[in-house]
């Protein structure tokens with residue numbers, strides 16, 4: 001139960017540093033005769049018991065002047081940054097960040113999310129907030145210290161777990177369409193419902209998302225991906241029609257076709273279950289993205305074979321190839337994080353094959369070598385990929401993966417291939433045979449690697465040297481030095 005009585009001083013002065021900061025701001029604001037409030041997410045999070053280190057301060061007057069005066073009192077341990085163009089200032093003190101801004105009124109034009117900004121009252125400032133739960137303010141001036149201002153019933157909405165815009169939602173979302181993503185993000189993060197008028201307005205205004213930059217959209221989408229049950233957000237993105245605009249490849253997974261009495265699962269809902277499953281085991285954004293993308297090429301590879309039924313041959317490899325395009329468009333990073341996601345997608349079917357009793361050590365070694373240190377993540381993905389509704393089947397599959405984990409462990413202990421580097425490298429091959437750089441060198445190098453992974457020779461220099469000399473002989477090469 002959330003009520004005003006919970007709003008006592010111990011409750012919202014979350015740690016001794018923020019208590020100290022509020023004390024100082026209060027004093028300085030009084031000395032400067034400025035009305036001053038803590039506002040927005042920080043106040044919301046007090047009630048939701050989510051400790052936060054980002055504090056937003058609104059003052060009726062000049063925010064920068066107040067920040068400068070507060071920084072002076074805090075002394076050398078505080079770091080002040082002033083953003084004159086935005087009329088804002090930030091103080092970093094210990095691990096706390098405090099943003100100062102003057103109360104403002106905003107008005108929007110249709111083709112931009114950049115508002116015309118004027119000085120305003122606290123009420124104007126609360127009116128420009130996106131949701132009732134984000135519009136709460138607490139007065140910091142001494143004679144009203146701790147007074148809560150909740151003009152739109154944000155407290156009640158928090159109690160009822162509701163996301164709702166303070167004003168007409170069509171205007172709120174049309175003014176700044178990023179708020180549509182934010183509504184769904186808060187719903188997914190906090191487990192709140194979006195009030196139906198607000199929800200319908202997102203559906204009506206969905207096309208407006210096109211005026212928002214990809215960077216801002218992905219910021220919100222990643223917060224949805226990192227929420228406790230990301231499917232909540234994705235299903236709402238889908239229902240409102242935002243998902244086809246921002247992530248059409250995921251929507252393309254929808255549908256369960258039947259031919260000659262043979263059906264296949266709906267890969268959209270399957271993917272969301274995999275994502276929810278993996279969210280229980282990892283907070284790593286990129287492993288969660290691997291779950292989102294593991295079957296992304298199923299529509300592109302789907303075939304019906306009268307003998308085999310539905311097939312999705314090579315969907316892992318095609319999926320890997322689709323990822324750079326998706327990452328580029330969605331403003332996800334084109335760096336080693338993307339490579340990691342690609343690797344997870346390519347390999348996601350491999351552990352399953354290792355379940356077979358007759359599987360050779362060499363197959364296990366190869367997977368260890370290819371996955372390297374990401375082998376644990378890969379197993380986590382594979383286990384999340386079990387979405388059968390039959391508990392007996394789930395138990396059996398999980399048991400099988402236990403067996404695979406054991407095989408991986410045994411082989412790694414025996415052969416240490418996880419981070420293995422072949423004992424003879426390209427440079428050395430060129431030296432031994434007086435070869436110039438070229439494909440020959442690459443082929444000889446791979447042959448040593450394969451021989452070790454296949455267990456033909458041990459992972460040792462002498463054996464590798466002997467092996468490579470034999471190999472080279474067959475193509476007419478002789479060692480010029482050992």
Ligand code: ATP
Nearest residue numbers: 039040041042056128129130131134135176178179
């Ligand atoms: P979180 O800290 O979880 O990322 P938040 O909304 O608390 O979310 P910010 O995004 O820093 O954190 O926003 C702080 C406050 O600013 C919000 O609580 C809200 O009052 C206001 N706000 C932020 N973005 C918008 C927006 N697009 N439209 C209206 N108000 C906004």
